[in-house]
Amino acid sequence: MKRRDFLLTSLGAGLVLGAPTAFADFIGSPYFKDKEASGDLPPVAERLPKNPAVAKMPELGQQGGEIRMLMASDKDTRILVAYSYARLVCYDREYKLVPDICESFTVEEGRIFTFKLRDGHKWSDGEPFTSEAFRYFWEDVANNEELMPTGVPTSLRVEGKPAKVEFPDPLTVRYSWDKPNAEFLPQLAGASPLFIFRPGHYLKKFHKKYADAAKLEETVKESGQPSWAALHNRRDNQYRNDNPKLPTLDPWVLQNKPPQDRYVFARNPYYYRVDEKGQQLPYADQVVFTKTDSKLIPAKAADDSDLQARNVRFDNYTFLKEKEDKQQKIWVRLWDDGRGNKLSLCPNLTCNDMVWRGVMRDVRFRRALSMAIDREEINQYIYFGLGLPSNNTVLPFSPLYKPEYSTTWATTDIDQANQLLDEMGLSKRGDDNIRLLPDGKPMIIIVDTAGESTEETDVLQLVRDSWKKVGVDMFTKPSELEVFRNRIFAGDSIMAVWTGMDNGFPNADMSPWEFTPTSQQQLQWAKWGQFHETSGESGEKIDLPEAQQLFDLMNQWRAALDTESRTKIWEQILAIWTDQVYTIGTVANVPQPVVVNRHMHNVPEKAIWSWEPGAQFGVYKPDTFWLDEQRPLSKVAEQ
Amino acid sequence: MNEQSSSHGVPAPLPHYVSTAPFDPYSVERTTAEQEKIYLASQWKLMALKFRRHRIAVLSAIVLGIMYASTLFVEFLAPYQQDTRNVQHIYAAPQPVHFFHKGEFIGPFVYALDYKLDMQNLKRIFTENPEKPLKIRFFCRGDKYNWWGVVPGDLHLICPPEGGPMFLLGSDRLGRDMLSRILYGMRISLTIGLIGVAVSIVLGVILGGLAGYYGGWVDDIVQRVIEVIRSIPHLPLWLALAAILPVTWSPLLVYFGITIILGLIDWTGLARAVRSRLLSLREEDFCVAAQLMGASPRRIIFRHLMPSFMSHLIASATLAIPNMILGETALSFLGLGIRPPITSWGVLLNEAQNINVVVLYPWLMLPMVPVIIVVLAFNFMGDGLRDAADPYR
C-alpha cells in the first residue's frame, strides 16, 4: 500500500523536479502584443504560475494560427473542454495519472488525497486560482441545499458518506474519506470530469449568500430562470462551456455567446503550461467551431476543417482518401477505436416477458447466439477486414488482455450452436424452420436500436441471416433515443443494440464498473443497475449468482489498495464475463478516420480514439498542436 | 316571272333562288352519323374522347398502367430476390449490356467482373473482364421467391447468367441488385398512394359533401376543422403519429399505419374542392327541381350532384396520389416511414442520401428516376382528366 502511494507521490514530484524550472525567459504570444503594450495585460512572466507545467511533445512549435473544426450542434462547445483536457490530474499517453493543473498530489491509504496547487496560477480573467475556488465549490455549491437539493454528488461519496474537505493553506486542498476511493482520481481525469473547483469570484454575484438580494432577484427575472439556484447552475456550467464570461483554466476561452453558427475560442492569457523553450501554450491562437449538419461534416471535412474525427465514420474513409489524393490539403489517418466493440447485442436479463427472461438467462442460449454469428463475414464485408472479430471485452492493447477473452464462445460454429439450443429443450420448430419458445410462440427476437446508421442496419441484417441458420428469427425496431432507453429500463425490450464497452483498454487501476451490474445504463441488466443506483428504491435485486459475484468483485476492487490486488480482481471479473457472455459482441477496433491538416504538427500518426479515458484528442494535448502555415484569424463581432 | 311593273307602282321582286328539292321540315334536326355519335354520347364517352386529345396524358396513362400491372408480378420480373446478397460484389457499378463480343453477335450478355480491393483507399474496384462474356438468360429458374408472400416459385423473366452476377443498375452496400430492389420497391410505393388516397377520398367526400350541401353551421364547423388541420404543420403531426405506432407492429402493419396517417392528413384539400363545387352546383336548376320533387338529400347528392363533380374528384384524386408518394419518400427520409425489410423507393432513397453516395456510388440514387416518372405521369394524366372533366364546355 505504501509503495503505490510512494510511487504516485514521486511521480508527481518527478514532474516538478525533473523539469527545469529555470527558464531564461517566458515567451508570450504576439496575439497579446497590443494588450500588453497598453497595460491591459501584465507581461507573460506574471501571467504564468511561478512553476508552470512543462509540456513534452515530439516537435517544438511556433505560436499563432487557428485550428478549425466542424461541430454539429451548439452543445458541442463542451467538446473543447474535453479536447483541451486541462484537468487537476490527467492521464498521460500511457494512461497513468499525472498532475496537470495541480503541481503535485499524494494519496495516502487510497483514501486521503492531497493536492498542491501552483503558486501564481490565475483564472482567465486574472484573478488568482487558489484553494478558495475549491472552498467555494465545497461549501457554497456542493453543500448548498438549494443548489444541490439531493446533497453532495454521489461521486464525492463513499458508501454514502461525503468527503471531509480541508484547505490547510491557499495552495493545498485535501479530500479524505474513511474508506478508499479508487474512482476519485479517474473521475477528476475524465473527459467529462468531476470539477471540484469553481470561479467563486465570478459566481458570487449569482449566489444568494453573497449577492445583494434585490439585484439578484432582478437578474433572475431578466434571465428567464425560475430561481436563483437555476440561474447559478446555468451560469456555472464549466463543462457546457457556453458562457463567455465564466472564467476558466482551459487553453482557449469562448468569445461569443450561443446560439451561433461559428464559435470562436481565443487563447487564455493566463494558461499554465509552457513548452520546453518557455513559450506559453497553447500554440494556436484561436480554435473555431463551425456548426454544420452532422451529415455534411464528412463532405466538408477536407476543406473546412483542420482536425476532424467527430462525425466522421469509417465508411467515409474512401471518400476522404480521394480528397486527400486530389487536393493534397489533408491527411486521413486511421486510429484505433478504444471501445470494447463496434456493435454489441445486449439480451435484457431483466425484461418483463417471463418466457424470454427464462430463455435468455440460460447461458447456453447466449453462447449459442454468439457462436451463430459469422464475425469474419461482418468484418470482411463491412469493415474491409480491418476490424477484430471479437467479444465485447477488453482490447489487445489493454494490459489486462488475454486472447481467449476475444475468442471464447465467439468462433462461428453453427453445429454447436444448434446443439446447445437443442440441449436447452428448444428443439421444436414451427413455420420457416424457426424454433418455438417454451410457450409455443415462434422465437422472433425484436431488437431495439436507437441508431440511424446504415452500418448498424447492415450488421444486424447479417446477424439475422446467421441466426436464422440456428432457427432464431429477428427483426429490428428503431426508436428515438429516449424511447429506446425507456423501453429497456421498463423491461419492455427483449434485446437492444449498442456500442460495446466505453473503455475497451482498461488497466487494473481503472474501474471495472462496465463489467458489473452497477448502472441502469447497462442495457443487459438495467433493472439490477437501477437497484444499485437508487439504493434499492426501484429496480430489482440481482438474482443470478454469477452476476452477484461480479457485483461483489466490484466492491472488492473499490476496497483494494494496490495495483496487484486490483489486477487479480480484474482477472476474476473478466473470467466470469467471458464465461457468461452477458453481451454478444461482433467486431471490435474498427479504425477511426482522423482528418488532419497537412500543416499541422504533433498530431499522432497512430493513436487510440477513445472518449473515456482519453477525451478523444485530449490525452494528446491539442495545446501542443501547431500549424506551420497560418491563416489569418477569424474575427468575431463585439458582443 | 312577270317583269312588268304593276299598274299600282309595287316594285319588282328581287332576283332570288328557289330550291326545286322536295321540302323536308325536319332537315335541320336530322343529324349525320358522326354528329349523332357526339350528341348521343354519354358523359363518360365524351370525357374519354376529350381525354384522348391530350396525347401526353394518354401516354402517361399507358405508362402507369404498365407499372401498376407490373406490381402484380415483380417477383417474376426481377432478376434477383429483394434481399439476395452478393457480398463479393459490394458497390458494383451498373453493368452495361453488350450484344457483340469481339465483333460477333451472340445475343445480350454481360462481361464477368474482376474484383480488386484497393487497401490504400479502401475501395472495391470492379473491372469488366473482356474475355468472359456471360449470356443473360430469359424465362429461367433463378432465386426462389414467394409470390405475394404466398405462392412459392422461382421462374424469372430475366435471370443472371451462370457464373456471374448481373447488376444492370449496380449493387448496393450489401451487394444487393438495385434493379430488383427498385422493382420490389415499386410495389410498395405505388400501392401506398392508392390506399392513402382512398382514405382521403372517403373522408373528403363525406365531410366536404356535408359541408357543401347543408351549408350553414355544418359548413362552418367543417371549415374550422379543415382550418385547424391545415394550420398545424405536417411535420410534427407525422413525428407524433409515427411515434405512436406501437413498437410491436410488424413492418407490414407499420406500412398500413403510415398510409392511413398520410390519408388522414391529406383529405382537407379534397374536402374543400368538393365543398366549393357543391356550393355552386346546389343552386343549379336540376338540383332545385329534384328538391322540389321531394328527393332526399342523399339521393340528390349521390344521384344528381356527384356525377357533376365526379370528374373533378377523379382528377383531384389522381393529383393527390403523387403527393402521397412524395410524402412517403419524405417520411422515410426522416426515418419515420417504412422500415426494412420492406422496401420502398423512399427507403432506397433514404439509404442513398449521404455524400459517399453522391460522389462515389451515384447509381444508388437511381430510384429517383421512377419516382419522377410516376409523379410526372400522374400529374399529366390528372391534368388530362381534369381538362376532359367538363366535356360540355
Next chain:
Amino acid sequence: MFRYFVQRLLVMIPTLIVISIAIFVIIQAPPGDWIETYIAQLVAQGEAVDPAKIDFLRKTYGLDQPFYMQYLKWAGGLIQGDLGYSFGHSMPVNEVVGDRLSLTVVVSLASILFVWIVSFPIAVYSAVRQYSVGDYLFTFLGYVGLATPSFLLALILLYFAKEYFDLSIGGLMDPQYMGAEWSWAKFQSILSHLWIPVLVIGLPGTAGMIRRLRANLLDELNKQYVTTGRAKGLPPGRLLVKYPLRISLNPFIADIGSLLPELISGSVIVSVVMALPLTGPMLLEALRSQDMYLAGSFLMFMAFLTVVGVFISDIMLALLDPRIRLGAGASK
C-alpha cells in the same frame, strides 16, 4: 360588411384555442419528456448523469406536473407574449428563434418571389397557346421540379455547387461572415448561397402555381364575355390583361393565408439536408427531444400566422367578391 368582419374575427379565437390544445397534445404524445431525452443524449456520449439531479431538474422546470397544468402554464404565457423557455438550448425561446426566423422569412419570401416570377409568365403563355409545343415543354419542366424529391435534389445540387462553383456548403454564408457585421460582401455571400435553397424550395411550388393559374385562365378565356370582347375588336393583349387575368389571380389571394406557413414548413426538409440556420432543423430537433416550449410556441406561432393569413385572405376575397360577403348559406 362590418358584421362579416367581426364574425370572422370572433371565430378565430376558438380556432386558435383548439389548435393550441391539438399542438400541445401532439408534442406530448410520444412517451417520455425532455429530461429523458437530455439524459439519453448524455449517456450516449458516455457522460456521467447524476440520477438525483434528474428529479431536481424535473421539478425546477415543472415537468412533473399533470398534463393540464403544464398546458395552462404554457398557454397563459403565450397570451402574455412569453414564449417560454427552451430546455434544449437553455435559453428563452425567443432568443433561440430570433435570428433564425428572420432568415427563414427571407428565404421563404425569396422562394415565393421565385415562384411567382417564374410561374406567372409560363402559365399565361401556356393558357394562351394551349396544346402548343411551348405549352408542353414548360409544363413538363415545371412538373419535373414538382416530382423530384427535394432532399435528394438538394444534396445533388450541393455537391455540384461545391465541386464546380467552389461554394462552401452548409449555411447561408461563407464562414468568415458568420457573426460579423453586415457588409456588401456578406450580402453577396448570402445571395450566392441563397439560390440553391430557393431553387429547391421553390420548384415544387412553381409547378403547382403554373397549373392552377393556367387552369383558371383557361376557364376565364372560354367565357362568353371574352368572346364578346374579341368579337367587338378589343386588342388581344388588352383583352387578356384587363379582365381574365385579374380574375384568375383569385387563387393567389386565396392562398396567401397558407403560403407563408407552407413555405416555412416546406423548407424544413431541405434546410435539414442543407444545414441551413433556419427554423426547420430547430423545429425538428425540438420535436424529437420534446423540448416542449420551443416546439409548442413556434408551432403556435405558425398556426397563428396561418389563421391570421386565412382571415386576411377571406377579407380580401370578400372585398373582391360580393357573393361571399352576403353569405353562401343553404337556401333551405
